[in-house]
Amino acid sequence: MSSVRQTETIPEWKREEVDELVDFVESFNSVGVVGVTGIPSRQLQAMRRDLHGSADLRMSRNTLMTRALEAVGGGVDELTDTVAGQVALIGTNDNPFGLYKQLEASKTPAPINAGEVAPNDILIPEGDTGVDPGPFVGELQTVGASARIMDGSIVVTEDSTVLEEGAVVDEDLANVLTELGIEPKEVGLDLKGVYSEGVRFEPDELAIDVDDYRADVESAAAAARNLSVNAAYPTATTAGTLLAKASSEAKAVGLFAEVESPDVVPDLIGKADAQLRALAAAIDDDEALPEALRGVEAAPAPEAEADTADDTDEETTQDVEETDDDADEDDGDDGGEGLGAMFG
Numbered sequence: 001m002s003s004v005r006q007t008e009t010i011p012e013w014k015r016e017e018v019d020e021l022v023d024f025v026e027s028f029n030s031v032g033v034v035g036v037t038g039i040p041s042r043q044l045q046a047m048r049r050d051l052h053g054s055a056d057l058r059m060s061r062n063t064l065m066t067r068a069l070e071a072v073g074g075g076v077d078e079l080t081d082t083v084a085g086q087v088a089l090i091g092t093n094d095n096p097f098g099l100y101k102q103l104e105a106s107k108t109p110a111p112i113n114a115g116e117v118a119p120n121d122i123l124i125p126e127g128d129t130g131v132d133p134g135p136f137v138g139e140l141q142t143v144g145a146s147a148r149i150m151d152g153s154i155v156v157t158e159d160s161t162v163l164e165e166g167a168v169v170d171e172d173l174a175n176v177l178t179e180l181g182i183e184p185k186e187v188g189l190d191l192k193g194v195y196s197e198g199v200r201f202e203p204d205e206l207a208i209d210v211d212d213y214r215a216d217v218e219s220a221a222a223a224a225r226n227l228s229v230n231a232a233y234p235t236a237t238t239a240g241t242l243l244a245k246a247s248s249e250a251k252a253v254g255l256f257a258e259v260e261s262p263d264v265v266p267d268l269i270g271k272a273d274a275q276l277r278a279l280a281a282a283i284d285d286d287e288a289l290p291e292a293l294r295g296v297e298a299a300p301a302p303e304a305e306a307d308t309a310d311d312t313d314e315e316t317t318q319d320v321e322e323t324d325d326d327a328d329e330d331d332g333d334d335g336g337e338g339l340g341a342m343f344g
Contacts, residue, residue, distance in 0.1 A: 017060060021068030021089065024058050025076060028091030030099060032194035033065075033082040038116075039187055043108075047189060050106055055092035055099060057189075065089055078200050082192040096194040100206035107188030111178055114171040122163040122177070122184045129154045129180060136179065143173045 140147035254264035
Protein backbone atom coordinates (compact mmCIF):
# COMPACT_ATOMS: atom_id res chain seq x y z
CA MET A 1 0.00 0.00 0.00
CA SER A 2 2.83 2.42 0.82
CA SER A 3 4.35 1.99 -2.67
CA VAL A 4 0.98 2.75 -4.27
CA ARG A 5 0.57 5.94 -2.22
CA GLN A 6 4.13 6.94 -3.11
CA THR A 7 3.45 6.44 -6.81
CA GLU A 8 0.24 8.46 -6.62
CA THR A 9 2.08 11.43 -5.09
CA ILE A 10 4.77 11.60 -7.82
CA PRO A 11 4.41 14.80 -9.83
CA GLU A 12 3.46 14.41 -13.47
CA TRP A 13 6.78 15.74 -14.76
CA LYS A 14 8.62 13.08 -12.77
CA ARG A 15 6.39 10.34 -14.21
CA GLU A 16 7.09 11.58 -17.70
CA GLU A 17 10.80 11.71 -16.98
CA VAL A 18 10.79 8.14 -15.63
CA ASP A 19 8.85 6.97 -18.70
CA GLU A 20 11.42 8.60 -20.98
CA LEU A 21 14.26 7.01 -19.04
CA VAL A 22 12.56 3.60 -19.33
CA ASP A 23 12.25 4.08 -23.10
CA PHE A 24 15.93 5.04 -23.20
CA VAL A 25 17.02 1.91 -21.32
CA GLU A 26 14.83 -0.42 -23.38
CA SER A 27 16.02 0.98 -26.70
CA PHE A 28 19.62 -0.30 -26.36
CA ASN A 29 21.22 -3.73 -26.23
CA SER A 30 23.69 -2.55 -23.59
CA VAL A 31 22.98 -0.04 -20.83
CA GLY A 32 25.44 1.29 -18.28
CA VAL A 33 25.99 3.89 -15.61
CA VAL A 34 28.87 6.36 -15.95
CA GLY A 35 30.32 8.81 -13.46
CA VAL A 36 30.54 12.42 -14.62
CA THR A 37 32.07 13.94 -11.50
CA GLY A 38 34.48 16.78 -12.15
CA ILE A 39 33.82 17.04 -15.88
CA PRO A 40 33.24 20.65 -16.98
CA SER A 41 30.00 21.25 -18.86
CA ARG A 42 31.75 22.23 -22.09
CA GLN A 43 33.93 19.10 -22.03
CA LEU A 44 30.91 16.92 -21.23
CA GLN A 45 29.08 18.28 -24.27
CA ALA A 46 32.13 17.52 -26.42
CA MET A 47 32.13 13.95 -25.11
CA ARG A 48 28.48 13.54 -25.99
CA ARG A 49 29.19 14.71 -29.52
CA ASP A 50 32.10 12.26 -29.82
CA LEU A 51 29.82 9.41 -28.71
CA HIS A 52 27.12 10.30 -31.22
CA GLY A 53 26.42 7.40 -33.53
CA SER A 54 27.87 4.77 -31.21
CA ALA A 55 26.36 5.58 -27.81
CA ASP A 56 23.92 7.99 -26.20
CA LEU A 57 24.19 9.70 -22.83
CA ARG A 58 21.19 10.57 -20.68
CA MET A 59 21.40 12.61 -17.46
CA SER A 60 18.69 12.92 -14.85
CA ARG A 61 18.14 12.86 -11.12
CA ASN A 62 19.53 9.81 -9.40
CA THR A 63 16.19 8.93 -7.84
CA LEU A 64 14.47 8.99 -11.22
CA MET A 65 17.20 6.91 -12.89
CA THR A 66 16.85 4.38 -10.06
CA ARG A 67 13.08 4.22 -10.56
CA ALA A 68 13.52 3.71 -14.29
CA LEU A 69 16.04 0.88 -13.85
CA GLU A 70 13.75 -0.81 -11.34
CA ALA A 71 10.78 -0.40 -13.67
CA VAL A 72 12.63 -2.09 -16.53
CA GLY A 73 13.80 -4.94 -14.29
CA GLY A 74 15.02 -8.12 -15.93
CA GLY A 75 18.50 -7.72 -14.48
CA VAL A 76 18.99 -4.10 -15.50
CA ASP A 77 17.82 -3.12 -12.02
CA GLU A 78 21.08 -4.58 -10.68
CA LEU A 79 22.74 -1.35 -11.82
CA THR A 80 20.87 0.67 -9.19
CA ASP A 81 23.73 0.12 -6.74
CA THR A 82 26.00 2.17 -9.05
CA VAL A 83 23.67 5.18 -9.10
CA ALA A 84 25.47 7.39 -6.58
CA GLY A 85 27.13 10.76 -6.87
CA GLN A 86 27.13 12.53 -10.22
CA VAL A 87 26.20 9.85 -12.75
CA ALA A 88 24.38 9.39 -16.04
CA LEU A 89 22.93 6.54 -18.06
CA ILE A 90 24.70 5.44 -21.23
CA GLY A 91 23.22 3.20 -23.91
CA THR A 92 24.75 1.49 -26.93
CA ASN A 93 24.02 -1.29 -29.37
CA ASP A 94 27.72 -2.16 -29.54
CA ASN A 95 29.26 -4.74 -27.21
CA PRO A 96 30.24 -3.48 -23.73
CA PHE A 97 33.94 -4.17 -24.33
CA GLY A 98 33.96 -1.77 -27.25
CA LEU A 99 32.08 0.80 -25.17
CA TYR A 100 34.59 0.57 -22.33
CA LYS A 101 37.51 0.92 -24.74
CA GLN A 102 35.93 3.96 -26.37
CA LEU A 103 35.27 5.67 -23.02
CA GLU A 104 38.82 5.01 -21.81
CA ALA A 105 40.28 6.35 -25.05
CA SER A 106 38.23 9.54 -24.72
CA LYS A 107 39.69 10.45 -21.33
CA THR A 108 42.06 13.42 -21.29
CA PRO A 109 44.67 14.62 -18.75
CA ALA A 110 43.54 17.41 -16.44
CA PRO A 111 45.00 19.45 -13.57
CA ILE A 112 44.14 18.41 -10.03
CA ASN A 113 42.71 20.84 -7.50
CA ALA A 114 43.33 21.23 -3.79
CA GLY A 115 41.08 18.92 -1.77
CA GLU A 116 40.90 16.24 -4.46
CA VAL A 117 42.14 12.70 -3.91
CA ALA A 118 45.17 11.62 -5.95
CA PRO A 119 44.04 8.94 -8.44
CA ASN A 120 47.60 7.57 -8.54
CA ASP A 121 51.07 8.41 -7.25
CA ILE A 122 51.97 11.98 -8.26
CA LEU A 123 55.52 12.33 -9.53
CA ILE A 124 57.53 15.41 -10.44
CA PRO A 125 60.05 14.22 -13.02
CA GLU A 126 63.75 14.98 -13.06
CA GLY A 127 64.78 17.86 -15.30
CA ASP A 128 64.88 21.58 -15.87
CA THR A 129 61.61 23.20 -14.82
CA GLY A 130 62.18 26.22 -17.07
CA VAL A 131 61.45 28.51 -14.12
CA ASP A 132 63.90 31.27 -13.29
CA PRO A 133 65.60 31.23 -9.87
CA GLY A 134 63.31 32.46 -7.15
CA PRO A 135 60.90 31.40 -4.40
CA PHE A 136 59.59 28.54 -6.53
CA VAL A 137 62.60 26.38 -5.61
CA GLY A 138 61.48 26.58 -1.97
CA GLU A 139 57.92 25.64 -2.97
CA LEU A 140 59.22 22.55 -4.76
CA GLN A 141 61.25 21.53 -1.72
CA THR A 142 58.24 22.11 0.52
CA VAL A 143 56.10 19.62 -1.36
CA GLY A 144 58.89 17.02 -1.30
CA ALA A 145 60.70 17.47 -4.61
CA SER A 146 64.50 17.43 -4.83
CA ALA A 147 65.22 20.81 -6.44
CA ARG A 148 68.06 23.30 -6.70
CA ILE A 149 69.21 26.21 -8.82
CA MET A 150 71.61 25.20 -11.60
CA ASP A 151 72.85 27.20 -14.59
CA GLY A 152 70.38 30.00 -14.02
CA SER A 153 67.30 27.79 -13.74
CA ILE A 154 65.42 25.72 -11.18
CA VAL A 155 66.14 22.03 -11.74
CA VAL A 156 64.52 18.93 -10.23
CA THR A 157 67.55 16.71 -9.64
CA GLU A 158 65.72 13.36 -9.50
CA ASP A 159 62.28 11.90 -10.00
CA SER A 160 60.30 12.84 -6.90
CA THR A 161 57.07 11.20 -5.75
CA VAL A 162 55.35 14.04 -3.92
CA LEU A 163 52.03 12.36 -3.12
CA GLU A 164 50.86 8.76 -2.94
CA GLU A 165 47.68 7.38 -4.48
CA GLY A 166 44.63 7.99 -2.29
CA ALA A 167 46.07 10.99 -0.42
CA VAL A 168 44.44 14.43 -0.51
CA VAL A 169 46.07 17.19 -2.55
CA ASP A 170 46.80 20.34 -0.55
CA GLU A 171 46.88 23.86 -1.93
CA ASP A 172 50.70 24.10 -2.04
CA LEU A 173 51.02 20.97 -4.17
CA ALA A 174 48.15 21.99 -6.44
CA ASN A 175 49.89 25.32 -7.12
CA VAL A 176 53.26 23.64 -7.83
CA LEU A 177 51.70 21.15 -10.24
CA THR A 178 49.85 23.93 -12.04
CA GLU A 179 53.07 25.95 -12.38
CA LEU A 180 54.85 22.92 -13.86
CA GLY A 181 51.95 22.05 -16.16
CA ILE A 182 51.60 18.58 -14.63
CA GLU A 183 48.14 17.09 -15.04
CA PRO A 184 48.01 13.98 -12.84
CA LYS A 185 44.40 12.97 -13.32
CA GLU A 186 42.24 11.93 -16.25
CA VAL A 187 38.87 13.45 -16.98
CA GLY A 188 36.25 11.44 -18.77
CA LEU A 189 33.20 9.26 -18.44
CA ASP A 190 33.97 6.69 -15.76
CA LEU A 191 32.07 3.47 -16.48
CA LYS A 192 30.67 2.00 -13.25
CA GLY A 193 28.80 -0.98 -14.66
CA VAL A 194 27.07 -2.31 -17.79
CA TYR A 195 24.19 -4.70 -18.35
CA SER A 196 24.18 -6.41 -21.73
CA GLU A 197 22.13 -9.34 -23.03
CA GLY A 198 21.45 -10.81 -19.62
CA VAL A 199 24.92 -10.29 -18.14
CA ARG A 200 26.21 -7.60 -15.83
CA PHE A 201 29.81 -6.51 -16.43
CA GLU A 202 32.05 -4.73 -13.97
CA PRO A 203 34.68 -2.27 -15.29
CA ASP A 204 37.61 -4.53 -14.42
CA GLU A 205 36.01 -7.34 -16.44
CA LEU A 206 35.91 -5.08 -19.49
CA ALA A 207 39.49 -3.83 -19.15
CA ILE A 208 41.13 -6.42 -21.37
CA ASP A 209 44.05 -6.19 -23.76
CA VAL A 210 42.49 -6.96 -27.14
CA ASP A 211 45.78 -8.11 -28.69
CA ASP A 212 46.53 -10.49 -25.80
CA TYR A 213 42.96 -11.77 -25.85
CA ARG A 214 43.15 -12.39 -29.61
CA ALA A 215 46.46 -14.24 -29.16
CA ASP A 216 44.92 -16.43 -26.44
CA VAL A 217 41.95 -17.29 -28.67
CA GLU A 218 44.22 -18.10 -31.61
CA SER A 219 46.41 -20.30 -29.40
CA ALA A 220 43.39 -22.15 -28.05
CA ALA A 221 42.04 -22.66 -31.58
CA ALA A 222 45.39 -24.06 -32.74
CA ALA A 223 45.54 -26.43 -29.77
CA ALA A 224 42.00 -27.63 -30.43
CA ARG A 225 42.83 -28.18 -34.09
CA ASN A 226 45.91 -30.23 -33.23
CA LEU A 227 43.88 -32.29 -30.77
CA SER A 228 41.26 -32.95 -33.43
CA VAL A 229 43.92 -34.07 -35.92
CA ASN A 230 45.78 -36.27 -33.44
CA ALA A 231 42.55 -37.87 -32.25
CA ALA A 232 41.35 -38.32 -35.86
CA TYR A 233 38.17 -36.43 -34.97
CA PRO A 234 36.83 -34.85 -38.17
CA THR A 235 35.44 -31.34 -38.15
CA ALA A 236 34.79 -28.82 -40.89
CA THR A 237 38.17 -27.24 -40.08
CA THR A 238 40.27 -30.39 -39.81
CA ALA A 239 38.66 -32.66 -42.40
CA GLY A 240 41.06 -31.54 -45.13
CA THR A 241 44.12 -32.12 -42.94
CA LEU A 242 42.84 -35.55 -41.85
CA LEU A 243 42.22 -36.59 -45.46
CA ALA A 244 45.69 -35.44 -46.47
CA LYS A 245 47.20 -37.29 -43.52
CA ALA A 246 45.27 -40.46 -44.36
CA SER A 247 46.32 -40.21 -48.01
CA SER A 248 49.98 -39.89 -47.01
CA GLU A 249 49.76 -42.84 -44.63
CA ALA A 250 47.96 -44.96 -47.22
CA LYS A 251 50.64 -44.13 -49.76
CA ALA A 252 53.35 -45.13 -47.28
CA VAL A 253 51.59 -48.48 -46.75
CA GLY A 254 51.33 -48.92 -50.52
CA LEU A 255 55.07 -48.34 -50.92
CA PHE A 256 55.87 -50.73 -48.08
CA ALA A 257 53.61 -53.47 -49.46
CA GLU A 258 54.56 -52.73 -53.10
CA VAL A 259 50.94 -52.35 -54.12
CA GLU A 260 50.78 -51.64 -57.83
CA SER A 261 48.31 -48.79 -57.49
CA PRO A 262 48.30 -46.03 -60.13
CA ASP A 263 49.07 -43.55 -57.36
CA VAL A 264 52.02 -45.57 -56.06
CA VAL A 265 53.60 -47.06 -59.22
CA PRO A 266 55.67 -43.93 -60.09
CA ASP A 267 57.17 -43.95 -56.60
CA LEU A 268 57.78 -47.71 -56.74
CA ILE A 269 59.63 -47.31 -60.04
CA GLY A 270 61.68 -44.42 -58.66
CA LYS A 271 62.47 -46.40 -55.56
CA ALA A 272 63.52 -49.46 -57.57
CA ASP A 273 65.67 -47.28 -59.82
CA ALA A 274 67.41 -45.78 -56.80
CA GLN A 275 68.05 -49.21 -55.33
CA LEU A 276 69.39 -50.43 -58.68
CA ARG A 277 71.76 -47.46 -58.94
CA ALA A 278 72.93 -47.91 -55.36
CA LEU A 279 73.74 -51.56 -55.98
CA ALA A 280 75.45 -50.81 -59.29
CA ALA A 281 77.59 -48.13 -57.64
CA ALA A 282 78.67 -50.62 -55.00
CA ILE A 283 80.03 -53.10 -57.59
CA ASP A 284 83.69 -52.38 -58.42
CA ASP A 285 83.86 -54.64 -61.47
CA ASP A 286 82.45 -52.69 -64.45
CA GLU A 287 82.63 -55.84 -66.58
CA ALA A 288 80.00 -57.41 -64.34
CA LEU A 289 77.58 -54.58 -65.10
CA PRO A 290 75.53 -53.83 -68.19
CA GLU A 291 76.97 -50.93 -70.17
CA ALA A 292 74.09 -48.63 -69.16
CA LEU A 293 74.96 -49.01 -65.48
CA ARG A 294 78.71 -48.54 -65.71
CA GLY A 295 79.93 -45.46 -63.84
CA VAL A 296 76.48 -44.80 -62.37
CA GLU A 297 76.48 -42.94 -59.03
CA ALA A 298 74.13 -43.87 -56.23
CA ALA A 299 71.02 -41.72 -55.96
CA PRO A 300 68.88 -41.37 -52.83
CA ALA A 301 65.50 -43.02 -52.97
CA PRO A 302 62.76 -40.44 -53.63
CA GLU A 303 60.48 -39.71 -50.73
CA ALA A 304 56.74 -40.02 -51.00
CA GLU A 305 54.97 -36.80 -51.94
CA ALA A 306 54.25 -34.68 -48.91
CA ASP A 307 50.50 -34.59 -49.17
CA THR A 308 50.10 -33.92 -45.50
CA ALA A 309 49.27 -30.30 -44.69
CA ASP A 310 51.97 -28.09 -43.20
CA ASP A 311 50.26 -27.93 -39.85
CA THR A 312 50.08 -31.71 -39.34
CA ASP A 313 51.79 -32.40 -36.03
CA GLU A 314 55.47 -33.39 -36.04
CA GLU A 315 54.77 -36.71 -34.38
CA THR A 316 52.52 -37.77 -37.25
CA THR A 317 55.12 -36.68 -39.83
CA GLN A 318 57.81 -38.56 -37.99
CA ASP A 319 55.70 -41.72 -37.95
CA VAL A 320 55.22 -41.50 -41.72
CA GLU A 321 58.97 -41.04 -42.29
CA GLU A 322 59.80 -44.03 -40.09
CA THR A 323 57.35 -46.14 -42.07
CA ASP A 324 59.07 -45.12 -45.30
CA ASP A 325 62.46 -46.04 -43.86
CA ASP A 326 61.21 -49.47 -42.86
CA ALA A 327 59.86 -49.95 -46.34
CA ASP A 328 63.25 -49.06 -47.81
CA GLU A 329 65.03 -51.61 -45.65
CA ASP A 330 62.62 -54.44 -46.41
CA ASP A 331 62.37 -53.68 -50.09
CA GLY A 332 66.16 -53.54 -50.36
CA ASP A 333 66.41 -57.31 -49.91
CA ASP A 334 63.80 -58.01 -52.58
CA GLY A 335 65.50 -55.56 -54.95
CA GLY A 336 68.83 -57.35 -54.36
CA GLU A 337 67.32 -60.68 -55.25
CA GLY A 338 65.85 -59.20 -58.44
CA LEU A 339 69.22 -57.80 -59.49
CA GLY A 340 70.86 -61.14 -58.71
CA ALA A 341 68.49 -62.86 -61.08
CA MET A 342 69.13 -60.17 -63.70
CA PHE A 343 72.90 -60.71 -63.63
CA GLY A 344 72.77 -64.51 -63.28
